[in-house]
Amino acid sequence: MLQISQSYIQVITDSVERVYPQEGCGLLLGTRLQDVTVVVDLYPTENAWNPAVAGMIGVGTGKTDRYWIDPAVMFQAMKAARSRHLDIVGVYHSHPDHPAIPSECDRRLAWPEYSYIIASVRQGNVVEMQCWRLNVQHQFESEMIQVTDPQTSKLAQ
Numbered sequence: 001m002l003q004i005s006q007s008y009i010q011v012i013t014d015s016v017e018r019v020y021p022q023e024g025c026g027l028l029l030g031t032r033l034q035d036v037t038v039v040v041d042l043y044p045t046e047n048a049w050n051p052a053v054a055g056m057i058g059v060g061t062g063k064t065d066r067y068w069i070d071p072a073v074m075f076q077a078m079k080a081a082r083s084r085h086l087d088i089v090g091v092y093h094s095h096p097d098h099p100a101i102p103s104e105c106d107r108r109l110a111w112p113e114y115s116y117i118i119a120s121v122r123q124g125n126v127v128e129m130q131c132w133r134l135n136v137q138h139q140f141e142s143e144m145i146q147v148t149d150p151q152t153s154k155l156a157q
């Protein structure tokens with residue numbers, strides 16, 4: 001289960017709607033407990049897809065159906081998280097005019113310990129958000145999102 005506050009859901013929603021029709025992306029910082037991952041902060045990133053990374057993640061049609069987080073940015077995020085005793089616990093990204101279901105490309109590039117929030121954006125509006133996590137066969141399984149209320153999240157911050 002992934003625990004995330006309503007205010008962060010809103011931040012994700014706003015950020016991926018803003019970059020529509022391109023894919024938007026960012027990192028989830030938090031802590032992993034036994035059965036629950038708690039999102040404590042977000043680390044928004046650029047969609048750094050460019051033709052140079054196409055060989056790794058597939059050409060597609062560009063940023064409208066691909067995203068890429070610069071490994072250097074990933075490293076900065078990891079350092080920022082560590083300094084606060086947090087980890088990168090997942091990634092969020094959007095699927096413009098596609099369902100909130102991971103693509104084969106998403107699956108191939110996914111890390112086993114991460115939670116993957118995918119937001120489906122239709123005509124500029126987020127219509128659905130789902131979370132996914134790899135199982136031992138490296139296949140995605142749905143992970144429940146538990147939204148905590150804004151008051152709770154304010155206390156947590």
Ligand SMILES: [Zn+2]
Nearest residue numbers: 095102103106
């Ligand atoms: Zn995707």
